[in-house]
């Protein structure tokens with residue numbers, strides 16, 4: 226009789242789990258995914274759930290098309306290398322006369338200048354000429370760098386009444402360290418206002434999440450690529466929201482005479498930043514902020530005054546260059562969306 | 568047949584039915600016992616979709632004459648590339664959610680794995 230009782234119990238569990246959906250999947254009925262190559266990087270956007278289940282696939286597809294158009298729009302404004310972009314037009318004329326700018330340009334100049342000030346120029350939107358000097362993947366002449374440095378610095382940019390002007394013709398804005406995060410913000414806005422309940426956005430490793438997952442607590446799990454072994458994650462962060470940005474020395478670089486020269490430049494030296502970190506990741510509620518701050522901390526360490534940062538609210542994860550140094554993380558202000566790190 | 572053995576047989580039959588129904592249920596709601604699938608993109612366009620575990624012998628794909636993607640031991644990676652930085656080659660071989668990226672040649676390899684407990688990777 227004992228055997229029968231055990232069987233009956235197992236059967237009850239099996240039927241019960243079937244019936245009440247113990248294993249039921251998330252309401253991921255609407256999964257619609259976009260892959261593209263925009264803004265010089267790979268883009269992946271997945272919509273998992275719409276708030277209105279009627280025609281949700283059609284609605285999600287429509288939003289994906291709008292998201293793609295939005296990305297191309299942002300690219301057409303901020304592409305440094307495209308002579309027809311708004312940025313190029315500004316960079317060639319803002320010295321001789323103030324230039325009126327578009328809404329997105331205005332937003333990003335404002336946020337860019339704010340971040341430049343907050344980080345004392347560790348992040349800086351005025352590095353265009355310097356980045357150009359390094360773009361040929363060889364070390365520029367020291368004299369060329371030195372002659373440029375006096376004209377590098379956000380202090381040379383004035384933005385007033387929707388018009389931007391530069392103090393010198395060699396000043397050029399570059400939004401490489403902030404535009405991807407800004408684009409994540411804009412896509413989030415678009416998807417949320419379009420009725421998306423759950424979505425995941427990845428623009429070249431800058432991540433934005435919307436809503437909840439199917440996990441019990443609804444959180445998202447995002448790995449940080451291990452800078453010391455690129456095929457693995459170093460650590461997994463569990464969040465209920467927010468935007469991730471990572472700056473590291475492994476993503477873009479060239480090697481000359483056995484030395485590695487990465488693409489994150491320090492405005493004080495005019496050279497690739499010498500950092501204690503292999504990578505720095507920021508998680509905050511603002512993608513442009515995360516993007517700019519990860520660059521700033523990678524360059525200058527904790528350039529921050531805790532009072533200022535506590536007002537912003539974010540978490541930071543440091544992965545050190547030294548292999549035997551443990552990963553560290555810090556929280557500033559209100560960053561409830563960081564559920565766990567590790 | 569004794570009363571006991573009848574009970575045992577009917578228990579086994581019901582158990583089998585219940586198990587079958589559970590498997591069918593899982594299948595219908597989408598938890599398939601499926602395998603990792605590698606997706607190779609160039610310029611955002613999907614070029615190949617490969618079930619990694621179906622590949623028994625090492626195999627390579629020539630991606631538009633700019634790089635060679637290889638699959639071996641259930642993992643995928645870029646074994647040769649025209650790009651100058653060779654970062655993609657140094658990324659090694661993966662079978663999970665960490666993507667292999669070549670920015671200069673605009674190649675992206677992702678492994679979709681329904682068993683993965685990670686939604687994405689920041690880098």
Ligand SMILES: [Zn+2]
Pocket residue numbers: 648650652653654655656668669670671672
């Ligand atoms: Zn490559």
